[in-house]
Amino acid sequence: MKKQIRLRVNGMDRTVEVAPRTSLLEAVRDQLGLTGAKLGCDMQVCGACTLLLDGKPVSACSFLAVDADGSELTTIEGLAAGDRLHPLQEAFMDCGALQCGYCTSGFILTAKALLDEQPRPSEEQIKDYLGGNFCRCGCYQEIIQAVKKVAGI
Amino acid sequence: METTEIGKSVRRLDYKTKVTGRAQYLADMSVPGMCHGKILRSPYPHARIVRIDASKARQISGVVAVLTRDDILHDQGIEPFYGPVFKDQTIVAVEKVRHVGDPVAAVAALTVDAAEEALRMIEVDYEELPAVLSVNDSLKPGAPLVHESVKLPASGFADLAELKPVEGTNICTHFRLNRGDIQRGFAEADRIFEDTFTLPATQHSFLETHACIAQVEPGGRITVWATTQNPFVVRTQLANIFKVPVSKVRVIVPYLGGGYGGKVYPKVEPITVALAQKAGRPVRLVLSREEVFYTITKHAAIIKMKTGVKNDGTLVARECEIHLDTGAYAEIGPRVAKKSGYTAAGPYRIPNLKIDSYSVYTNKPPAGAFRGFGVSQSAWAVESQMDIIAAALKIDPLELRKQNGYDEGDKFVTEETLRAVGLKECLDEVAKSIGWGRMEQWNNGTVEQWSRGENIKRGKGIACMIKATITPSISSAVVKLNEDASLSIYTGTVEMGQGSETVLAQIAGKELGIPLETIQVLGVDTDVVPYDLTTSSSRSTFHMGKAVQLAARDILRQLKQIAAMEYGVPEAQVTFAGGKIRLPEAQLDYSDAMFKRFGMQGGTLVGEGQVKTSTKNEFGEKSTSAFWFLAAGAAEVEVDVDTGRLKLVKYATAVDVGKALNPLGCRQQLAGAAITGIGQALFEEIAYDNGQPINPNFVDYVLPSLGDMPETIDPISVEVPDPNGPFGAKGIGESALIPVAPAIANAVFDAVGVRIKDLPIKAEKIFLALEEMKAKAR
Amino acid sequence: MNDFEYLEPATVAEACAMLKRYGGEARPYAGGAYLSIVMKQGLIRPKALVNIKKIQELKGIRFDPSEGFVIGALATHRELETSQLIREKLPILCAVEREVANIRVRNVGTVGGNLASGEPLTDLAQVFLALDARVAISGPSGDRTIPLEELFVDLYQTSLGEEEILTRVIVPPPPPATGIEYIRFSSSSVVDKPCVGVAVRISLNADRKTCGTVRIALGCVAPRPMRAQGAEALLTGHPLSPQLVEQAAAAAAEECSPISDLRGSERFKRGIVRVLVRRAMAVAYDRASHASTLRLRSGQAGSA
Incomplete structure (x- = not known):
């Protein structure tokens, strides 16, 4: 049985109808057309589907959409303010922190959550926080560099 | 806007769309009227299909089409058999299934749920057959045959023409290489070393799974959106399968979420097209993570290596037998085996060789191309044994490599002359980076180390490699100079993360003297772009880069003609600089010349470039590679002698890139390949239980993560230009992966005296070897 | 994943009543970290999920x-x-x-x-x-x-x-002079599930030398997390000595019942238990000796 849920997505109020088993990722990709978050492993391991739910990174592939009812959601599409990209987006480009780009939205959103929590994290904190996102192209060094750049460390 | 530079890092052209989440990958796309495809797969490694009844599945609401063997066998419009080398694959299983996960049937339905429900309703009766689940089982006399016979294509790859399946056995191909006199070689040797090395099947693990959208128009025109690294090969194969001219097949490739070799040759395209044809509407099929493990893997291998050496370290003879587990279908296994064979001598002068390299069928998921294929198998053996030899002869491993390693002008094992060989430069660079020959003093006295005490040992290891690129091959490019002097580039090179778009634009921009911002590299669409063989084998910068360079020069030639004609100046006096046309008395913008030529604000100049490499080189010798890849890696490790736990402290990788066109791009590719190599070296392995992969997911098949990274990975670009590459550039995508595993194994030996010959180098293997060593010492 | 009813009780009593109504075919749901995986794999197919998150x-x-x-x-x-x-x-x-x-x-x-x-x-x-x-x-x-x-x-x-x-x-609040250490051992990537996990807690007697309460908890080496009680007993009432530590570590390695799987063989896991117990014990004892208050120190030695 479908249930109507309300979400505030990138600052806009949205309503979607979902079955209880619909994942947050399916709701966001298929119904809201926000495809920046990707399905990677479908098991909360790789981080390609990361979204910020009330500011915190979650694996949208395994989070029930019904359980997000009333929450605030940030997706990669919501980071830039018009033409002005988020500093993390700029830093990822400057440092070369991506290749194929499939993991990128997950990394940037996770890094955003970290910097919102802790504006000047140590390198160790960055590694801890981002340690559960996979980049198969292997841009880990550049990703750390990009986050450090934005954090000013 | 600045004119384009090469040799200076530039921000990649594909970045803005990717960091904003706007880049469209296949699973993000849909077409009107599209339905969803799902595949029913075999639960058995080897079984005869007795009966398939799909009638109940067809009755599920929302099901549009169910595809079984009856559809491909009885349709005059379909050639059921295909494959890149041998025609041993079918769209769905016909008589028998040959591996767990082999496609048996497929469903197209209006929703994914309906498709999945329909799969459960398809009844299949199997008669299980004895299976061969390892190379050793497969080669036993009287072993069950994976293929009773194999169909050969009417024409195939020129470089594989001599390789055929061995009738009545499971041997898919047998590549032989003989050089000198092997008997005499061993007779001359002072010492002979015999070792067996093994490595397991692994998976590419691109985060984007294989996917396809297919649409078949009533007239038979086929359009596919595909996650493929070689759209033109897919086009040819689809044309053959569906019996239409290639002009009736259109392959469109969006950005790929990684490829690493796992997206070459047809994967899900044939089955998606067959479904779309039967459904009479477009079908999208996106594989699950688990299904990727059934679709393609990296070859497991057993490598027996016998090497004769003089006491002074000179290598004189090698006999090598390589068995590669190619799984149930040949795929590109024959070339993998051939490349393993060619590189079984490593980057070393060895006058006497007897090399036998086999691809062998088993009842396991097919193995194919994986970043650096063939060589990452052979180099594991070659480079591990080099250190075994060095230790026995008490020669520095670096020196032993330099003593035997190739120099400019040396003959490769095929007797062709090597040129642009930066091997020793690479070795020296990584040795310097890692502090070869020095053991840094490190502090044993910290609190953190207190509980570990003297249990941690450090060691360093080095390894190197030589690799070829696919030859002969073709790349063509078209560039269009628009009326405002902006440029559009049309190529079949697939941007899968390697940065090809940017490098191709840099080459054209440099050649024409125009800013990078005015250049657009178009996406791949076989209806629009000219032919390119493949985006693999680290070939695009060299081949397509050169083709783009030639196409840009073609534009310059035309501009010169226009300027000469329109301004009445001899062509010899027309020159170019900084994006302008220089005449003796004046200077013109390209747009001025265009306006003169076309008489209005409009018109296009079309430039063409083609690169066709040949099986003969400039010395008139038979050539197996248009250019050569040389690389080295060095590792420093810590080993916990109580647990066997290994920590990579530092890794340096040096690749002879010819010329670094976009240095940041080179560092990404080098470090990235090294990181994949770290996963392959330390823990990646598909585990099977009776032919069933037991870890086809990222919880149990673990990828290298941030926490597994050493403090430093030092990617070093060595520049020994190749005269035929654009601005001297060579390819770089695969080289850095190959030396990682042996460099780490050699470092482990240096640290604790344990020689691991079986990948991956897991803590347990070191632990058990140390236990054995301790037991012997007692 | 199968279809299911989704329920949101406001109290524990309500939640239990809902579970009862489904007679074993409903599952409590909170974060879904574990449940979503087993449901996707079809290992469990509940008729209802009772989301207890709002309680x-x-x-x-x-x-x-x-x-x-x-x-x-x-x-x-x-x-x-x-x-x-x-x-x-x-x-x-x-x-x-x-x-x-x-x-x-x-x-x-x-x-x-x-x-x-x-x-x-x-x-x-x-x-x-x-x-x-x-x-x-x-x-x-x-x-x-x-x-x-x-x-x-x-x-x-x-x-x-x-x-x-x-x-x-x-x-419960640990007694004074208590030290604890946990060591997680992964046999491949650091993000892999643990291959072995060992926790050791030592609460010293009033003499601050002899072990009072000792707990040695082992994970991943039995069908369930377990205590190595034989090993614990060896230490109780004694000051820690290298010999005793070695004996206790060996006993713990004997007491567990690991199975060979992707993350290591039985032999390997027993070997690792032995090393980890030894190491964790040394750290726990050291912490206990230096413990001044309730605060249970922990360094970053959380992984091996």
């Missing part, structure tokens, strides 16, 4: 002078990791949590869910066992509190009834 009484982490630390079942891994109270008074838990899965799982996965899943390859249970934790359980027939050890029955099996809900974990 206030299951939330929060507090210290009660009589009971000790009370951790609500809905406390997420991340809450435990970043709790000021825990960081000050029981820092070992923060150190352990920092290495649990990844930030996303820690944000949604709950302590209660982690324990109630009966998943054998985890970390938290070992530390709780070493601290003599108890769990409070509510059901239609009332409430009960049991030692954590009694919760675990077998692989993915607990003693929770189908209509019961685990409501909180209670960690």
